Amino acid sequence: MTDSQSAKPLHVDNVIKTYQQGTSKVHALDGVSLTVEPGEFVAIMGASGSGKSTLLHAMAGLIDVDGGSVTIAGQDLSELADGPLTRFRRDNLGIVFQAYNLIPSLTAEANIRLPAPKSMGREVDATVDQLLARLGMTERRTHKPGALSGGEQQRIAIARALICNPAILLADEPTGSLDSVSGTQICELLRALVDEQHRSIVMVTHEPHVAMWADRICVLKDGTNLAEIQTDGTRDPQTVARQYQETLGGEVVA
Numbered sequence: 001m002t003d004s005q006s007a008k009p010l011h012v013d014n015v016i017k018t019y020q021q022g023t024s025k026v027h028a029l030d031g032v033s034l035t036v037e038p039g040e041f042v043a044i045m046g047a048s049g050s051g052k053s054t055l056l057h058a059m060a061g062l063i064d065v066d067g068g069s070v071t072i073a074g075q076d077l078s079e080l081a082d083g084p085l086t087r088f089r090r091d092n093l094g095i096v097f098q099a100y101n102l103i104p105s106l107t108a109e110a111n112i113r114l115p116a117p118k119s120m121g122r123e124v125d126a127t128v129d130q131l132l133a134r135l136g137m138t139e140r141r142t143h144k145p146g147a148l149s150g151g152e153q154q155r156i157a158i159a160r161a162l163i164c165n166p167a168i169l170l171a172d173e174p175t176g177s178l179d180s181v182s183g184t185q186i187c188e189l190l191r192a193l194v195d196e197q198h199r200s201i202v203m204v205t206h207e208p209h210v211a212m213w214a215d216r217i218c219v220l221k222d223g224t225n226l227a228e229i230q231t232d233g234t235r236d237p238q239t240v241a242r243q244y245q246e247t248l249g250g251e252v253v254a
């Protein structure tokens, strides 16, 4: 990435999101704030229902917020109409989900190409080749998702998220469907995208051994910021688990 592409801080400022569930209101986000600097890897943890996925979806501009703002590279997402928002998201954000969301009838390579705009022209061929090589998937380029392992499918999903060279990657439980070896490989890959390519990553996870790959952990509780944990690059899951439990006051979490 060029310097100008990578200089894209993400600011979440006092965001509120309320859902109506039957006759009651659920305050999924109740004034959450978070800044992610370029080249930073931030994990979001919290008990089930604490608002992690809602926060990630707000950062991606996939939901409208009821208060506060999400600003990426100086652009308030709420000021963009649907078309410009879609283009802004494509140019600035890559999004990865637990369920990979690949198209089963398309090859790995074709899945990676899907989000690329026509304006990328022939550049897309070279980018696909580079991504397949970087992710160790060149040999698998013509395989369909059904012929790939979970870890391989998630690599293809990450390559698809990177096809437009976004500065920021948002990942919702990216290792949630993987065994521990494949999960660790995905974490190593995400860490390398930060260290080698200066991308920013925001990753939702329940798991201390996944969150430990981040620089910092933002802990949510009931839709609010509860605490921040600095991992200091120790990569020690027990330390992270203990610090996390301490922020929750010893509560048992899902």
Ligand SMILES: Nc1ncnc2c1ncn2[C@@H]1O[C@H](COP(=O)(O)OP(=O)(O)OP(=O)(O)O)[C@@H](O)[C@H]1O
Pocket (backbone or CB within 6 Å): 019, 020, 021, 026, 027, 028, 046, 047, 048, 049, 050, 051, 052, 053, 054, 055
């Ligand atoms: N589309 C929706 N309609 C109504 N309520 C919703 C909707 N999406 C989320 N919620 C509610 O908002 C709250 C926060 O949900 P969210 O999915 O963000 O939590 P989470 O921390 O990601 O949970 P989990 O770890 O279980 O995935 C929950 O009470 C949830 O039921």
